[in-house]
Amino acid sequence: xxxxxxxxxxxxxxxxxxxAQLTTVSSTAEAGIFQDKADAGWVKGHMTGAQALVEALxxxxxxxxxxxxxxxxxxxxxxxxxxGLGYLLCTHExxxxxxxxxxxxxxxxxxxxxxxxxxxxxxxLSGVGEALLDSVxxxxxxxxxxxxxxxxxxxxxxLPQVGLAKQVSKEVxxxxxxxxxxxxxRRAFYLARCGEPGPVAVVVPYNLLLEAHKFASGPxxxxxxPFDEDAFQAALGLLGNQKLRWGIYAGLGCMxxxxxxxxxxxxxxxxxxxxxxxxxxxxxCHPLAVGYGYGKYGTRTAEDLFKHLDGVLAxxxxxxxxSTAFYAIPKHKHVIHVDVNExxxxxxxxxxxxxxxxxxxxLDRLIAQQDCIQRAxxxxxTESIRKQKALDLKINSGNYGKCGADxxxxxxxxxxxxxxxxxxxxxxxxxxxxxxxxxxxxxxxTYFNPTDNQAMGWSxxxxxxxxxxxxxxxxxxxxxxxxxxxxxxEITTAAREGLPVKFFVLDDQAYxxxxxxxxxxxxxxxxxxxxxxxxxxxxxxxxxFYQEIHSTDELEGGIxxxxxxxxxxxxxxxxxxxxxxxRWIEATKDRFTQELTTAQxxxxxxxxxxxxxxxxxxxx
Numbered sequence: 001x002x003x004x005x006x007x008x009x010x011x012x013x014x015x016x017x018x019x020a021q022l023t024t025v026s027s028t029a030e031a032g033i034f035q036d037k038a039d040a041g042w043v044k045g046h047m048t049g050a051q052a053l054v055e056a057l058x059x060x061x062x063x064x065x066x067x068x069x070x071x072x073x074x075x076x077x078x079x080x081x082x083x084g085l086g087y088l089l090c091t092h093e094x095x096x097x098x099x100x101x102x103x104x105x106x107x108x109x110x111x112x113x114x115x116x117x118x119x120x121x122x123x124x125l126s127g128v129g130e131a132l133l134d135s136v137x138x139x140x141x142x143x144x145x146x147x148x149x150x151x152x153x154x155x156x157x158x159l160p161q162v163g164l165a166k167q168v169s170k171e172v173x174x175x176x177x178x179x180x181x182x183x184x185x186r187r188a189f190y191l192a193r194c195g196e197p198g199p200v201a202v203v204v205p206y207n208l209l210l211e212a213h214k215f216a217s218g219p220x221x222x223x224x225x226p227f228d229e230d231a232f233q234a235a236l237g238l239l240g241n242q243k244l245r246w247g248i249y250a251g252l253g254c255m256x257x258x259x260x261x262x263x264x265x266x267x268x269x270x271x272x273x274x275x276x277x278x279x280x281x282x283x284x285c286h287p288l289a290v291g292y293g294y295g296k297y298g299t300r301t302a303e304d305l306f307k308h309l310d311g312v313l314a315x316x317x318x319x320x321x322x323s324t325a326f327y328a329i330p331k332h333k334h335v336i337h338v339d340v341n342e343x344x345x346x347x348x349x350x351x352x353x354x355x356x357x358x359x360x361x362x363l364d365r366l367i368a369q370q371d372c373i374q375r376a377x378x379x380x381x382t383e384s385i386r387k388q389k390a391l392d393l394k395i396n397s398g399n400y401g402k403c404g405a406d407x408x409x410x411x412x413x414x415x416x417x418x419x420x421x422x423x424x425x426x427x428x429x430x431x432x433x434x435x436x437x438x439x440x441x442x443x444x445x446t447y448f449n450p451t452d453n454q455a456m457g458w459s460x461x462x463x464x465x466x467x468x469x470x471x472x473x474x475x476x477x478x479x480x481x482x483x484x485x486x487x488x489x490e491i492t493t494a495a496r497e498g499l500p501v502k503f504f505v506l507d508d509q510a511y512x513x514x515x516x517x518x519x520x521x522x523x524x525x526x527x528x529x530x531x532x533x534x535x536x537x538x539x540x541x542x543x544x545f546y547q548e549i550h551s552t553d554e555l556e557g558g559i560x561x562x563x564x565x566x567x568x569x570x571x572x573x574x575x576x577x578x579x580x581x582x583r584w585i586e587a588t589k590d591r592f593t594q595e596l597t598t599a600q601x602x603x604x605x606x607x608x609x610x611x612x613x614x615x616x617x618x619x620x
Contacts, residue, residue, distance in 0.1 A: 041219040043182040050079040050209040053141070056185035056217065057085060062112050063469045064088055066099040070116030072157065072206035073143035088468050088497065090461065091489045093120050097127025098458050098487070099465030100138050105448050106423055106466035108256055110137040110192040117144050118157025121164050126455045129168040131199045133452035134277060135252055137192035138199035139185070140169065147205035148176070165201040172201040178208045182217035194223035196341035225358035226340060232365060234353045235336045239268065239366070239373045244310040244334065246270045249294060252277040253316015253340060253359035258444045260363035262286055267367070269375040270313065271385060273302040275323040276451045278316070280441035287382040292436045297325030297587035299437050300395070301388040310334055316359035319348035320452050325587035338362050396438045400578030405552045407431040407506055407575055411439050413555040414476065417563060421446060422474040423466050427459035429480030430513040430577065431506055433584035457486025460503065464490060467499045474563065476502040481530055482511045488538070494568035495543035502562045505535065506575040516585055521604065523611040525619045535572040544568040
């Protein structure tokens with residue numbers, strides 16, 4: 001018998017015998033009888049597809065599933081509750097993807113989201129796409145419409161789920177039989193962590209969640225780490241040349257190998273810069289840490305130190321557009337590029353040696369061969385780094401905010417007020433470049449930024465996802481007022497669940513990032529002015545504590561007041577960017593100009609010349 005389903009009536013016509021069978025299986029599963037405790041990690045016994053899927057998630061170490069229930073997945077959500085698997089209801093599936101992303105970045109384990117077909121899938125695409133481009137492991141459970149013999153034309157949400165998911169996933173696993181469900185989930189976890197991490201989708205028709213089966217699914221183990229021995233030996237030969245001075249450029253691939261990274265830096269006496277995603281891979285308090293980037297877009301310390309080097313050892317990093325300000329990368333005589341994804345090697349920067357290897361394995365092998373590459377301690381180098389960092393801090397500490405708080409000052413004040421293990425989520429705001437440059441990170445997996453998809457509104461749900469699985473940690477966000485409009489309703493989730501995230505919103509009633517890009521090129525702005533909002537009324541409606549900061553002088557007191565509150569806090573920071581230089585913007589502009597043709601440059605100049613004669617430039 002078919003099981004028609006709609007928003008008006010779920011599972012009408014289910015045969016009495018099927019109900020009895022499901023009830024028997026459900027009660028057995030909830031009592032824990034189906035799981036043989038001696039078979040650790042296995043999914044074994046007679047249960048429904050939904051129960052088997054939940055059991056597989058539990059056995060893979062899932063802490064929380066993020067999403068919104070729907071007709072095609074109610075059976076699955078009920079099984080989560082029955083088995084005690086944690087879940088978090090959000091307000092939008094974009095947020096579900098960002099929450100899973102935030103949890104994954106904070107823990108290093110795959111985050112899990114669960115959505116219905118159709119709008120559930122399409123709503124989550126931007127968030128899952130962020131995880132794909134930023135190399136974050138996700139497992140994306142998609143409950144599909146009925147398939148196989150239960151399929152009927154014109155079902156609700158009957159979009160091509162598999163085709164949609166393929167656009168933003170490492171792989172999509174389609175389940176065709178109920179017995180395949182736990183193995184599909186296990187394979188998704190395996191692939192999400194294998195090589196360069198990323199999202200993997202599991203598409204399960206809802207009718208299979210209802211079917212019962214006798215399961216026996218064992219764990220798959222950990223993925224093998226690639227290692228190119230010949231390329232490693234070539235790299236070792238270059239690094240062993242005592243006449244060459246090296247710097248290390250570390251990306252997200254180094255995040256779980258901080259101690260080894262620091263040891264290799266000391267062996268080579270090499271300054272260490274990081275990508276945006278790599279911030280924290282080496283604590284900024286390390287004497288060889290020079291901060292983010294090593295070009296005009298990064299810290300002045302990194303730019304200055306790397307100018308005097310012969311070579312760069314790039315480990316677990318892609319040289320992406322955002323992290324390098326439109327590929328404004330200084331050239332060096334020698335480059336060694338190491339990455340777990342062979343397709344990333346040498347794509348942007350021409351490299352002498354490309355080593356296909358896991359960052360941790362590569363670093364450990366270098367340590368084992370340290371006699372071949374050891375440099376004598378260089379106190380002049382560390383002293384130079386110390387002095388340049390102090391100068392950087394002095395320059396960054398200047399106050400440019402006349403009619404509100406300086407956002408760079410907010411970044412520095414947060415660092416002074418937060419514990420070393422606090423989790424900081426920064427959104428797609430102009431201030432993200434101030435934070436990349438000036439926020440010192442003291443522990444791995446404590447600083448997070450949506451880098452390569454630049455999905456606006458990411459930070460609020462991502463922070464909630466991390467807070468849900470790291471309840472003892474302080475979690476804060478830096479969000480622009482434009483990004484706030486994208487996901488502000490998720491603050492109601494913080495209030496409902498008592499998740500004590502501290503939300504700081506930079507408010508200047510504009511898409512200031514776009515204004516900074518538009519004004520130099522067009523002498524005016526277009527579609528950047530936002531409506532004035534009553535944030536206090538919003539906070540009251542959301543059910544969270546509210547406060548305002550109106551000047552730079554109020555920042556530290558306001559931050560500490562927010563941190564003292566036991567629950568979620570919304571802080572409006574009246575913001576004035578003033579005339580502070582954004583190094584990333586300047587480097588991007590210079591690099592972009594270099595790539596324009598002569599004809600394109602003439603058109604820009606002609607337009608600017610014409611508009612400069614007008615007294616009033618229309619902005620909106």
